[in-house]
Amino acid sequence: MKVHGLLFAGLAAMAVAGSAQAQDKTLAIVVKGLDNPFFEQINKGCQKWNGENKDSGYTCYYTGPASSTDEVGEVQIVEDLLNRPDVKAIAISPSNAPLMARMLRKQAPKIPIMTIDADLSADDAELRETYLGTDNYQMGVKFAEHLMKLKPDGGTVCLQLGNVAADNINQRAAGTRDTLSGEKGTDRLTGQGGWTEIDGCPVFTNDQADLANQQMADTFTANPDLSAFMLIGGWAQFAPQAYAQVTDQVMEKLKSKDLVIVAGDTLPPQMEALKNGRSHVQVGQRPFEMGYRAPDVMIELIEGKTVDPIIYTGLDECTQENVDGCIGG
Incomplete structure (x- = not known):
């Protein structure tokens, strides 16, 4: 009985943990392609945020098409995320900005949409709340x-x-x-x-x-x-x-x-x-910073806080003369 009791308690604890995890609200980051090492730096920033915010009730979720050439696939991923009840905000790096804008205009998302790394065109900027990334x-x-x-x-x-x-x-x-x-x-x-x-x-x-x-x-x-x-x-x-x-x-x-x-x-x-x-x-550019900051920006948008329409993350200028001390990433 004691063994069975311990087993039951362990299963119950796992169920509670699983339930808590399932209740986490998703903050999605969708990049142009998972085959590009630049975007992996964004993922690392996203995962660092997860590690530091385990009790926030939110999870940063990084995704994108397998190939950076799959423009239609990226649009489909965003459209699918818009239909998931756990997804509360999405940050998009649009590969084909007009194609992504057409889908967003048609779907009229009820959750906050922002862009990261790459923006929509000026004519479509009203479709997103803010842009986080490089000037x-x-x-x-x-x-x-x-x-x-x-x-x-x-x-x-x-x-x-x-x-x-x-x-x-x-x-x-x-x-x-x-x-x-x-x-x-x-x-x-x-x-x-x-x-x-x-x-x-x-x-x-x-x-x-x-x-x-x-x-x-x-x-x-x-x-x-x-x-x-x-x-x-x-x-x-x-x-x-x-x-x-x-x-x-x-x-x-x-x-x-x-x-x-x-x-x-x-x-x-x-x-x-x-x-x-x-x-x-x-x-x-500073892709790690983009991935690390994006979840906090999405939460601010969810909470209705005022967010600047453009948030620049800065540039690093590395030359053969300063390469030993220049910050890369």
Whole structure:
């Protein structure tokens, strides 16, 4: 009887714990793709929040499509979450901003929706309560400022972008072009400020590291006098072995700065690339901070508190000169 009593007590305790856990309200973070190491930093921030807020009654839930190329899959995940009674708020990094906006407009969610890392377009901004993440236009400005320091006389440049409909990447490209040209609203560099985009560029990676590296290799081969290659996102560097092979073919040019590489993000393999002379500048976002702060922002929205419509998380500017002390992540 004593054994049975202990067994019953143990099962009862497990049931209570399970019931308490089941009653937790879900704060969902939906990213563009689980295959991108950048978003894993957001997940780590989310999980740290969970570890520090076990008795809050809320759980931070990180999810997304398996592949960053699955735009429709991301929209479907958000739509499914909207139909779950335990989900009380959602933070979305939209891969295809117009596609996500159409679904949100149709569904008219009754729970708070915010964006994280990537925003909806200005025309659709009313569909979310706030945006938490990088000032992407300013990130593009920083790309350009560093490039102009390295190449004050201008030259030829190729911009590598991600998804055609990703608002965050398009904002970075706009900041880059406007700053290099000295003119707002520059759609393409055709000599303004001494800079010209080469034929065949920009190139679009669709968030695929293998494609990004192939594009770089092809561009270097076809344009031996190229002055600068700009990774508006870090895609190629997320596959460090392939990126090393691609940059091996131009290492002498990188050392002499005849060819300059400016890139986005500062994850560990990217900082190694910078230390090894395989890039000259890394402008970093703060994805861990995004994931860590998002649950608190969602709770504030749930509670009806006033939240700024835009919350920027800052940038880190890492160069070959300050790489040993520059904070990556």
